[in-house]
Amino acid sequence: xxxxxxxxxxxxxxxxxxxxxxxxxxxxxxxxxxxxxxxxxxxxxxxxxxxxxxxxxxxxxxxxxxxxxxxxxxxxxxxxxxxxxxxxxxxxxxxxxxxxxxxxxxxxxxxxxxxxxxxxxxxxxxx
Numbered sequence: 001x002x003x004x005x006x007x008x009x010x011x012x013x014x015x016x017x018x019x020x021x022x023x024x025x026x027x028x029x030x031x032x033x034x035x036x037x038x039x040x041x042x043x044x045x046x047x048x049x050x051x052x053x054x055x056x057x058x059x060x061x062x063x064x065x066x067x068x069x070x071x072x073x074x075x076x077x078x079x080x081x082x083x084x085x086x087x088x089x090x091x092x093x094x095x096x097x098x099x100x101x102x103x104x105x106x107x108x109x110x111x112x113x114x115x116x117x118x119x120x121x122x123x124x125x126x127x
Contacts, residue, residue: 004107005096005108006064007108009111020125031065035067035068036069067099067103080119100121106124110126
């Protein structure tokens with residue numbers, strides 16, 4: 001059962017074996033990721049200079065369920081802007097939170113600022 005949403009920062013921490021990687025690895029089999037956050041991870045790995053095929057192999061091998069960023073998710077993420085602006089959250093951050101809100105499951109991130117939010121979605125920190 002998929003019951004946690006990964007933020008791009010959490011997924012990258014695991015892929016790069018950064019602090020928190022073990023905590024992300026422990027939930028990866030039950031995780032989903034927003035298509036926006038998935039794109040962020042692909043972009044970051046490409047900026048590191050990884051070849052397309054290597055990126056694809058690394059991400060496909062994780063067996064992640066990539067959730068479409070549809071109209072309802074876009075609506076929810078848009079409405080989060082005023083209440084998250086003081087923390088400087090990006091569209092990607094809000095896409096992750098919106099996915100958690102819409103699916104009623106916690107979000108997993110490395111961004112400690114998210115723990116200050118009270119949005120009706122649990123925030124779990126990878127580190």
